[in-house]
Amino acid sequence: MLPSQAKICTLPDLLDKVAEWRTQGQKLVFTNGCFDIVHVGHVDYLERARLLGxxxxxxxNTDQSVSRLKGPSRPLQDEMSRQRVMASFWFVDAVVLFDEETPYELIKAVQPDVLVKGDDYSIDTIVGHDLVLERGGEVKTIPLVKGYSTSQVVARILGT
Structure with a gap:
């Protein structure tokens, strides 16, 4: 198994890793997304998120979840491909799929120390902020790289 493949987890596997990391005193950061076409904005965001813990x-998001959120033409890459790409980054330590509309139940299970989203969100609109703050954790936003989004990349490819 390649090192990146070892980072792809089922929820039970992830919870085992989380328990181990907690016993080691590790600070756990959580974020989520579709990551359909990875671009520099994603890389910058995720690397900055990792530096918080x-x-x-x-x-x-699973393929079905992406389709529900973004429409029937998405995702452009299947979930297996998206998992492998995301797991290949040094700054990502675990990747887990979720099929729900939001990652609320996943956040509840993981109980991260830090919950992160881009600054296109406010703290009170970040799903799971209540769970993390109740436990004494932090909820943070990270400035997004202007001019980069998957929708913009798709539009450029299509010439629209």
Whole structure:
């Protein structure tokens, strides 16, 4: 198994890793997204998120979840491909799929120390902020790289 493949987890596997990391005193950061076409904005965001703690856990929307959120023409890459790409980054320590509309139940299970989203969100609109703050954790936003989004990349490819 390649090192990146070892980072792809089922929820039970992830919870075992989380328990181990906690016994080691690691600070756990959580974020989530579709990550359909990875671009420099994603890389910058995720690397900055990882710097907020010791381990970065990434909740990745399943194909069905992406389609419900973004429409029937998405995702452009299947979930297996998206998992492998995201797991290949040094700053991502675990990737787990979730199929729900939001990662609320996943956040509830993981109980991260830090919950992160881009600055296109406010703290009170970040799903799971209540769970993390109740436990004494932090909820943070990270400035996004202007001019980069998957929708913009798709539009450029299509020439629209």
């Amino acid at each position: 010791d381990k970065l856990i990434l909740g990745l």
